[in-house]
Amino acid sequence: MAGAATLExxxxxxKAEAPIQAFTVTLNIRRYDPEKDAEPYWQDFDVELYAxxxxxxxxxxxxxxxxxxxxFRRSCAHGICGSDAMRINGRNRxxxxxxxxxLDISKPIYVExxxxxxxxxxxxxxMDPFFASYREIQPFLIASSKPDKERIQSVAQxxxxxxxxxxxxxxxxxxxxxxxxxxxxxxxxxxxVNAHRFIFDSRDEAANVRLDILNDKEGVWxxxxxxxxxxxxxxxxxxTKAIAEVKAAVLRGKPDIPKK
Amino acid sequence: MSDYLEFEDGDVIDGVxxxxxxxxxxxxxxxxxxxxxxxxxxxxTAVITKLYPTRSHTGAAQGGMAAALANVEEDSWEWxxxxxxKGGDYLVDQDAAEILAKEAIDAVLDLENMGLxxxxxxxxxxxxRRFGGHxxxxxxxxxxRACYAADRTGHMILQTLxxxxxxxxxxxxxxxxxxxxxxxxxxxxxxxxxxxxYELATGELHVFQGKxxxxxxxxxxxxxxxxxxAHTLTGDxVGIIxxxxxxxxxxxxxxFHPTGLAGLGILLTEGARGEGAILRxxxxxxxxxxxxxxxxxxxxxxxxxxxxxxxxxxxxxAGPHKDYVLLDCTHLGAEVLETKLPDITEFARTYLGVDPVxxxxxxxxxxxxxxxxIPTNVKAEVLRDNDTVVPGLYAAGxxxxxxxxxxxxxxxxxxxxxxxxxxxxxxxxVDYASTVDFTPLPADPAxxxxxxxxxxxxxxxxxxxxALRKELQDEMDRNAQVFRTDExxxxxxxxxxxxxxxxxxxxxxxxxxxxxxxxxxxxxxGFLLDLAEVVVYSxxxxxxxxxxxxxxxxPKRDDETYMKHTMAxxxxxxxxADAADHISLDWKPVVITNYQPMERxx
Ligand SMILES: Cc1cc2nc3c(=O)[nH]c(=O)nc-3n(C[C@H](O)[C@H](O)[C@H](O)COP(=O)(O)OP(=O)(O)OC[C@H]3O[C@@H](n4cnc5c(N)ncnc54)[C@H](O)[C@@H]3O)c2cc1C
Ligand code: SF4
Ligand code: FES
Numbered sequence: 001m002a003g004a005a006t007l008e009x010x011x012x013x014x015k016a017e018a019p020i021q022a023f024t025v026t027l028n029i030r031r032y033d034p035e036k037d038a039e040p041y042w043q044d045f046d047v048e049l050y051a052x053x054x055x056x057x058x059x060x061x062x063x064x065x066x067x068x069x070x071x072f073r074r075s076c077a078h079g080i081c082g083s084d085a086m087r088i089n090g091r092n093r094x095x096x097x098x099x100x101x102x103l104d105i106s107k108p109i110y111v112e113x114x115x116x117x118x119x120x121x122x123x124x125x126x127m128d129p130f131f132a133s134y135r136e137i138q139p140f141l142i143a144s145s146k147p148d149k150e151r152i153q154s155v156a157q158x159x160x161x162x163x164x165x166x167x168x169x170x171x172x173x174x175x176x177x178x179x180x181x182x183x184x185x186x187x188x189x190x191x192x193v194n195a196h197r198f199i200f201d202s203r204d205e206a207a208n209v210r211l212d213i214l215n216d217k218e219g220v221w222x223x224x225x226x227x228x229x230x231x232x233x234x235x236x237x238x239x240t241k242a243i244a245e246v247k248a249a250v251l252r253g254k255p256d257i258p259k260k
Numbered sequence: 261m262s263d264y265l266e267f268e269d270g271d272v273i274d275g276v277x278x279x280x281x282x283x284x285x286x287x288x289x290x291x292x293x294x295x296x297x298x299x300x301x302x303x304x305t306a307v308i309t310k311l312y313p314t315r316s317h318t319g320a321a322q323g324g325m326a327a328a329l330a331n332v333e334e335d336s337w338e339w340x341x342x343x344x345x346k347g348g349d350y351l352v353d354q355d356a357a358e359i360l361a362k363e364a365i366d367a368v369l370d371l372e373n374m375g376l377x378x379x380x381x382x383x384x385x386x387x388x389r390r391f392g393g394h395x396x397x398x399x400x401x402x403x404x405r406a407c408y409a410a411d412r413t414g415h416m417i418l419q420t421l422x423x424x425x426x427x428x429x430x431x432x433x434x435x436x437x438x439x440x441x442x443x444x445x446x447x448x449x450x451x452x453x454x455x456x457x458y459e460l461a462t463g464e465l466h467v468f469q470g471k472x473x474x475x476x477x478x479x480x481x482x483x484x485x486x487x488x489x490a491h492t493l494t495g496d497x498v499g500i501i502x503x504x505x506x507x508x509x510x511x512x513x514x515x516f517h518p519t520g521l522a523g524l525g526i527l528l529t530e531g532a533r534g535e536g537a538i539l540r541x542x543x544x545x546x547x548x549x550x551x552x553x554x555x556x557x558x559x560x561x562x563x564x565x566x567x568x569x570x571x572x573x574x575x576x577x578a579g580p581h582k583d584y585v586l587l588d589c590t591h592l593g594a595e596v597l598e599t600k601l602p603d604i605t606e607f608a609r610t611y612l613g614v615d616p617v618x619x620x621x622x623x624x625x626x627x628x629x630x631x632x633x634i635p636t637n638v639k640a641e642v643l644r645d646n647d648t649v650v651p652g653l654y655a656a657g658x659x660x661x662x663x664x665x666x667x668x669x670x671x672x673x674x675x676x677x678x679x680x681x682x683x684x685x686x687x688x689x690v691d692y693a694s695t696v697d698f699t700p701l702p703a704d705p706a707x708x709x710x711x712x713x714x715x716x717x718x719x720x721x722x723x724x725x726x727a728l729r730k731e732l733q734d735e736m737d738r739n740a741q742v743f744r745t746d747e748x749x750x751x752x753x754x755x756x757x758x759x760x761x762x763x764x765x766x767x768x769x770x771x772x773x774x775x776x777x778x779x780x781x782x783x784x785x786g787f788l789l790d791l792a793e794v795v796v797y798s799x800x801x802x803x804x805x806x807x808x809x810x811x812x813x814x815p816k817r818d819d820e821t822y823m824k825h826t827m828a829x830x831x832x833x834x835x836x837a838d839a840a841d842h843i844s845l846d847w848k849p850v851v852i853t854n855y856q857p858m859e860r861x862x
Contacts, residue, residue, distance in 0.1 A: 064724070071770070083315050
C-alpha cells in the first residue's frame, strides 16, 4: 500500500520539476469611475504571471503594483465566498477560480463587470436587486413541527436537494441570463435555485407558497432554457435542471421528493 | 451637558450620518449572525459588516462542528470537555470548555431546526465523523463527534444563519467598515457608546449609537503570507479594541493547520484524515506513526504541523525542493472523495493540478486560526483587565478569547464556539440593553476616523501599501511561524518597527470617495501591523512551548512559570522603537475545575 503511494509521489515530483515560467499577459479591463468618467472605457495592462496564477492574482498585481484605483470585490480567493464573479473573455466566472493556463494568453484577456446589475465602479455592480429577488422566494425553512431533537431526514431525501445547497450567491448565473438582461424583474436563476433548495427539502412545509410565487409572470416560465446559467455556475450546480424541476413541480402542484 | 452630542436617529450632521440602535453588532459571519438571531426579535438591532454576510469566511469552513450527540457511537459532553482542555494544552479555561461542550448539543439541534442540511445516518439522524483530538473516554480512541454537511459545513452554517436573518428581517448595513469604537467618559470611566463606520459605496461616515455593542469581526490570518484565511481577515475589530487600550489575551497562540495546499495555503480539511487519509514523507513513510503512535494522523494540529516541519527540516520532504509532505487520499477511492470531500478534491485539482483520487497532494502548514483575541468571560462580556467587565461591550467568535481553545484549538470547535458564544453574546446584549439608557455620544465621535481617512487620502508619500504588507507577511512566515526563537522574534519586532515608520510615508492612488478599496487596504494594513506586533511581543515573552506556540529555544512546556494567560495592553506610542515602551504584559490565571495538567501524549 505504502509502495503505491511512493511511486505516485515520485511521479508528482517529476511533474513539479518542470521549470516554472513567467509570461507577460495583457489584461484589457473595462474601467468606470462615476466620479470621473462619463462612460466606461477599456484599459490595457501588461502583467507578469505564472500559468498557475488566477485572474484574481492578475487583478491584484495590477492594483498593488500599477494602479491602486482598480476596484473589484474579493475575499476568500478560492471560490467559496462568491465575491468576484465577473465577465472574463465574455463568460461569467469567478476571478479566483479562473487560472491563466486555462485562457488563451496569445490574445488579451478581457475582463468586465457582470451584466444586468447597475454598474458602480470598475468591476463592482450593485448587488441589492439580486439579493432582493433572493429574499422574495422566502429562502428559509418553513416547518411548524417543534421536534425535541433533530428532524428525521433520510439519506435519499437529503440527497434530493444537495445540488442546490451549494449556491454561494455569486450572481454568475443570473447575470449571464439573456432574459434577465432584458427584464430585470425576472427572478433569475439564482433565486430559483434557492427556492429549489427549500421546495425539495422533505422537512419544509411551504413548497406550495414558493411554487405560487414562481408561477408568477416574472417566475420560472420566463426561463427559455438557454443553459447560460449552468455553464456559468462556479459551483457546478445544474441550474437549468433545477429550474426544470421547479417547473415540473408547479405543473404537478407539488415537488417530487422521495417518501423515505 | 453640551459636551455631548444631541441628535435624532437618521440625522446627518457635518456630513456624518447618525443612527441609534439598542444593539449594534459588528460582523456578520457565524458569530455575528448567531447573535443577531437572538437580538433582532427582542431589540432594535443593527448589524454592520464590511462584507455581504454570505461572503464571510465562516463559509470557508469545511470539516464539521463538534457535539457529543452520540448519534453513531457512545459519547458524552464530559469527554468532549476533556478533549478540549487537553487539546488546548491545558491553557483552556475549564468552566468555559464545559459550557462549550454542554451547549454544543443544542447548538447543533438549533441549526438543524433552522434548516441546516446535515449529512444523515441510515436512520435519518445527523451523521458524525472523526476529527483530530476528539476521543472516546479521555483519549482511548478517536470518536465520531463532528456533525457535518459534506466538506462545506461552514458554508451551510453561514447560509442557514443568513436565511434565518432574512426570515427575521435583520437590519444589515452591508459593506460598512467599522473603524472605531466610541467611548464616552461617564463619571471618569470610559464607557462604550457607539461604533464609527465607513460606507464603502459612498465614502461617508456613520456613527451607530448602541446600548450594547457586540464585536464579531473574525480572525487576522493575513498577518501571515501562507494562510487559509481570506484577504479580508485583517483583524480590524481586534485592532480597534487594542487601540482603545483594552487588553488582548493569548495573542502568541496562532494555529497552523497541517494541510494547506503547498505554496498556496488553501485549506484541505482535517476531515480528509478523519476519513482515513494519511500523511507521508518523501519515501512514502507514514511518519505520524513515529510521533503519535495511538492516534497517528489524527493527533491535534499543533503536533501534526510541528512533525511536518520537522520532517522537511530533516531532509525528508517531498518535491523538487523537498519542501512539503504528501497527503495521501488515494486509498479512499473516488466514491468517498466525491461524496464526502468534493470541495477539497476540486481545490487540489483546480489550484495544484493534482487529482487526489490517483495521486497524493503536496501540503504544508498554513496559518489558520487565532486562539487569542479580545478577552471575555463566559457571558461574552469584554474584560477591561483580569476580571472587570466593560459594561455593554461583548465579543464572540474568532475575534474573542473566552478561552475555550487555550493554546491550540481542536478542529470543529470553532464552528461550535461561534454558535454557542454568538448566541450568548446576542442574548446578553439584549438583556443588558433592556436595563440601561443610551450612553451619550461625545461632541464629534467620528473625529478620529475622519482624520485617519482624510490623512490617508491626502498623503503623498512614496511607500506602497502592498509592498509593506508583503514584507510584513513574508517576515511573519519566516520568523514567527510554527517554530520560533528569541532571535527570530526579535528580528520580526525590528521589521515591524521599520514598517511602521515607512507606513507613515505611504500614499494611495485612489483619491475618490466611491468604493475606495485602495484606502481601506491601507487602513487594514495599519491593523495588521498592530496585531502582528502583539503576537510577536507576547510570543517573545513566553519562554516555553505549548500548543500552537513552539519555541525552539525552550522546547518544553513549563507549567511552573507559564500556566497562565498572557494579557497585553497598549500603553504608549506604537511608533516608539522599543516595543517595551508601548506594550505592557500581564498574566491572568487559568480556570481549572476538573482536569489537572498532564503531559500531552497521543
Ligand atoms: C478554510 C477554513 C476552514 C475551517 N474549517 C473549520 C471547521 O471545519 N470547523 C471549525 O470548527 N472551524 C473551522 N474553521 C474556523 C472557523 O471557520 C472560523 O474560526 C469561524 O468561522 C469564524 O467565524 P466568525 O463569525 O468569528 O468570523 P467570520 O466568519 O470571519 O466573520 C467575520 C465578520 O466580520 C466582519 N468584519 C470584519 N471586520 C469588519 C469591520 N472592520 N467592520 C465591519 N465588519 C467587519 C466581516 O464582514 C464578517 O462578516 C475554518 C477556518 C478556515 C479559514
Ligand atoms: S447558482 Fe451557481 S452561479 Fe448562481 S448564484 Fe448560485 S453559485 Fe452562483
Ligand atoms: S474571492 Fe471568494 S469566490 Fe472568489
